[in-house]
Amino acid sequence: MSSPLSVDGARVHGQEVRNANVTAVVAVANILKSSLGPQGLDKMLVDDIGDVTVTNDGATIMRKLEVQHPAAKVLQQLSNLQDQEVGDGTTSVVLVAAELLKKANELIKGGIHATNVIQGYRAAMKECVKYVPHALGVKTKTLDEQVLVNIAKTSLSSKFIGNIITPSKRTDAEFAKLVVEAIKSVRVSALMARISTQLVK
Structure with missing residues:
Protein backbone atom coordinates (compact mmCIF):
# COMPACT_ATOMS: atom_id res chain seq x y z
CA MET A 1 0.00 0.00 0.00
CA SER A 2 1.44 3.34 -1.01
CA SER A 3 1.72 6.23 1.40
CA PRO A 4 -1.02 8.89 1.15
CA LEU A 5 1.76 11.48 1.01
CA SER A 6 3.56 9.85 -1.90
CA VAL A 7 3.77 11.69 -5.20
CA ASP A 8 5.02 10.71 -8.62
CA GLY A 9 8.71 11.42 -8.92
CA ALA A 10 12.17 10.15 -8.08
CA ARG A 11 14.51 10.71 -5.18
CA VAL A 12 18.03 11.80 -6.00
CA HIS A 13 20.94 12.11 -3.61
CA GLY A 14 24.71 12.11 -3.31
CA GLN A 15 26.81 12.66 -6.39
CA GLU A 16 23.77 12.96 -8.63
CA VAL A 17 22.56 15.99 -6.67
CA ARG A 18 26.02 17.55 -6.71
CA ASN A 19 26.25 17.11 -10.47
CA ALA A 20 22.83 18.76 -10.94
CA ASN A 21 23.79 21.69 -8.69
CA VAL A 22 27.07 22.27 -10.49
CA THR A 23 25.39 22.02 -13.90
CA ALA A 24 22.84 24.69 -12.91
CA VAL A 25 25.49 27.01 -11.49
CA VAL A 26 27.81 26.64 -14.49
CA ALA A 27 24.88 27.31 -16.85
CA VAL A 28 24.23 30.65 -15.12
CA ALA A 29 27.94 31.50 -15.13
CA ASN A 30 28.15 30.78 -18.87
CA ILE A 31 25.44 33.38 -19.47
CA LEU A 32 27.55 36.02 -17.70
CA LYS A 33 30.96 34.93 -18.94
CA SER A 34 30.99 36.90 -22.19
CA SER A 35 29.95 40.12 -20.41
CA LEU A 36 33.06 40.22 -18.20
CA GLY A 37 35.59 43.02 -18.53
CA PRO A 38 35.85 46.25 -20.51
CA GLN A 39 35.39 44.34 -23.78
CA GLY A 40 32.39 42.42 -22.44
CA LEU A 41 29.38 41.93 -24.68
CA ASP A 42 25.93 43.30 -23.94
CA LYS A 43 23.03 40.95 -23.23
CA MET A 44 19.50 41.48 -24.49
CA LEU A 45 16.94 40.35 -21.91
CA VAL A 46 13.23 40.12 -22.70
CA ASP A 47 10.75 39.67 -19.84
CA ASP A 48 7.27 38.10 -19.83
CA ILE A 49 5.53 41.26 -21.02
CA GLY A 50 8.03 41.96 -23.79
CA ASP A 51 10.10 44.69 -22.13
CA VAL A 52 13.66 44.63 -23.44
CA THR A 53 16.76 45.34 -21.35
CA VAL A 54 20.20 45.67 -22.96
CA THR A 55 23.12 45.63 -20.51
CA ASN A 56 26.46 44.05 -19.64
CA ASP A 57 26.12 44.78 -15.93
CA GLY A 58 26.28 41.51 -14.01
CA ALA A 59 23.94 42.64 -11.24
CA THR A 60 21.25 43.65 -13.74
CA ILE A 61 21.56 40.42 -15.72
CA MET A 62 21.35 38.27 -12.58
CA ARG A 63 18.38 40.25 -11.29
CA LYS A 64 16.50 39.86 -14.58
CA LEU A 65 17.16 36.13 -14.96
CA GLU A 66 14.25 33.89 -14.04
CA VAL A 67 15.87 30.83 -12.51
CA GLN A 68 14.13 27.94 -10.77
CA HIS A 69 16.98 25.74 -9.60
CA PRO A 70 17.89 26.27 -5.90
CA ALA A 71 21.64 26.36 -6.60
CA ALA A 72 21.14 29.01 -9.31
CA LYS A 73 19.01 31.04 -6.89
CA VAL A 74 21.92 31.00 -4.42
CA LEU A 75 24.07 32.60 -7.13
CA GLN A 76 21.40 35.27 -7.59
CA GLN A 77 21.48 36.00 -3.87
CA LEU A 78 25.28 36.14 -3.95
CA SER A 79 25.18 38.60 -6.84
CA ASN A 80 22.60 40.80 -5.09
CA LEU A 81 24.65 40.84 -1.89
CA GLN A 82 27.81 41.78 -3.78
CA ASP A 83 25.95 44.60 -5.53
CA GLN A 84 24.49 45.93 -2.27
CA GLU A 85 27.70 45.71 -0.24
CA VAL A 86 30.30 46.69 -2.87
CA GLY A 87 28.42 47.98 -5.91
CA ASP A 88 30.71 46.24 -8.39
CA GLY A 89 32.28 42.87 -9.15
CA THR A 90 28.99 40.97 -9.46
CA THR A 91 30.02 39.18 -12.64
CA SER A 92 33.40 38.22 -11.19
CA VAL A 93 31.97 36.86 -7.95
CA VAL A 94 29.48 34.66 -9.84
CA LEU A 95 32.16 33.29 -12.18
CA VAL A 96 34.58 32.59 -9.31
CA ALA A 97 31.86 30.87 -7.26
CA ALA A 98 30.86 28.69 -10.20
CA GLU A 99 34.46 27.69 -10.90
CA LEU A 100 35.07 26.86 -7.23
CA LEU A 101 31.99 24.62 -7.18
CA LYS A 102 33.05 22.96 -10.43
CA LYS A 103 36.54 22.20 -9.09
CA ALA A 104 35.13 21.04 -5.75
CA ASN A 105 32.88 18.57 -7.53
CA GLU A 106 35.87 17.20 -9.45
CA LEU A 107 37.80 16.74 -6.18
CA ILE A 108 34.88 14.91 -4.57
CA LYS A 109 34.59 12.66 -7.63
CA GLY A 110 38.29 11.92 -7.17
CA GLY A 111 37.64 10.54 -3.70
CA ILE A 112 38.31 13.57 -1.49
CA HIS A 113 35.70 14.05 1.23
CA ALA A 114 33.56 17.20 0.98
CA THR A 115 34.67 18.29 4.47
CA ASN A 116 38.32 18.25 3.38
CA VAL A 117 37.47 20.28 0.28
CA ILE A 118 35.70 22.90 2.43
CA GLN A 119 38.65 23.08 4.83
CA GLY A 120 41.02 23.46 1.91
CA TYR A 121 38.97 26.29 0.42
CA ARG A 122 38.87 28.08 3.78
CA ALA A 123 42.65 27.77 4.14
CA ALA A 124 43.08 29.11 0.59
CA MET A 125 40.78 32.04 1.38
CA LYS A 126 42.91 33.00 4.40
CA GLU A 127 46.03 32.96 2.24
CA CYS A 128 44.31 35.08 -0.43
CA VAL A 129 43.27 37.65 2.16
CA LYS A 130 46.93 37.94 3.21
CA TYR A 131 48.28 37.97 -0.35
CA VAL A 132 45.96 40.37 -2.19
CA PRO A 133 46.64 43.62 -0.23
CA HIS A 134 50.43 43.23 -0.56
CA ALA A 135 50.68 41.85 -4.08
CA LEU A 136 47.79 43.56 -5.86
CA GLY A 137 47.15 46.67 -3.76
CA VAL A 138 48.43 49.99 -5.06
CA LYS A 139 49.85 52.16 -2.31
CA THR A 140 49.47 55.90 -2.52
CA LYS A 141 50.55 58.57 -0.07
CA THR A 142 47.60 60.83 -0.74
CA LEU A 143 44.24 60.38 -2.43
CA ASP A 144 44.56 63.43 -4.64
Missing part, protein backbone atom coordinates in the same frame (compact mmCIF):
# COMPACT_ATOMS: atom_id res chain seq x y z
CA GLU A 145 42.02 64.51 -7.24
CA GLN A 146 43.51 62.49 -10.10
CA VAL A 147 43.65 59.26 -8.08
CA LEU A 148 39.98 59.66 -7.13
CA VAL A 149 39.04 60.36 -10.74
CA ASN A 150 40.89 57.23 -11.91
CA ILE A 151 39.06 55.14 -9.30
CA ALA A 152 35.73 56.54 -10.46
CA LYS A 153 36.60 55.89 -14.13
CA THR A 154 37.38 52.26 -13.35
CA SER A 155 34.02 51.77 -11.69
CA LEU A 156 32.08 53.66 -14.37
CA SER A 157 33.64 51.62 -17.17
CA SER A 158 31.66 48.55 -16.07
CA LYS A 159 28.34 50.36 -15.85
CA PHE A 160 25.80 51.18 -18.55
CA ILE A 161 26.87 54.82 -18.55
CA GLY A 162 30.11 53.74 -20.22
CA ASN A 163 28.15 52.51 -23.23
CA ILE A 164 26.27 55.75 -23.87
CA ILE A 165 29.27 58.10 -23.87
CA THR A 166 30.03 59.43 -27.35
CA PRO A 167 32.53 62.02 -28.63
CA SER A 168 29.72 64.57 -28.90
CA LYS A 169 28.75 64.11 -25.26
CA ARG A 170 30.68 64.13 -22.01
CA THR A 171 33.77 61.92 -21.82
CA ASP A 172 34.24 59.26 -19.19
CA ALA A 173 36.79 61.52 -17.46
CA GLU A 174 34.19 64.30 -17.17
CA PHE A 175 31.64 61.89 -15.70
CA ALA A 176 34.29 60.64 -13.26
CA LYS A 177 35.03 64.21 -12.15
CA LEU A 178 31.32 64.80 -11.57
CA VAL A 179 31.15 61.68 -9.41
CA VAL A 180 34.19 62.73 -7.36
CA GLU A 181 32.81 66.24 -6.86
CA ALA A 182 29.45 64.83 -5.77
CA ILE A 183 31.05 62.46 -3.25
CA LYS A 184 33.27 65.20 -1.84
CA SER A 185 30.34 67.59 -1.49
CA VAL A 186 28.25 64.95 0.30
CA ARG A 187 31.12 64.23 2.67
CA VAL A 188 31.57 67.92 3.48
CA SER A 189 27.82 68.43 3.90
CA ALA A 190 27.58 65.47 6.27
CA LEU A 191 30.52 66.80 8.28
CA MET A 192 28.97 70.27 8.53
CA ALA A 193 25.66 68.76 9.60
CA ARG A 194 27.40 66.88 12.42
CA ILE A 195 29.24 70.01 13.52
CA SER A 196 26.01 72.04 13.48
CA THR A 197 24.22 69.40 15.55
CA GLN A 198 27.02 69.35 18.11
CA LEU A 199 27.04 73.15 18.34
CA VAL A 200 23.29 73.22 18.94
CA LYS A 201 23.66 70.68 21.74
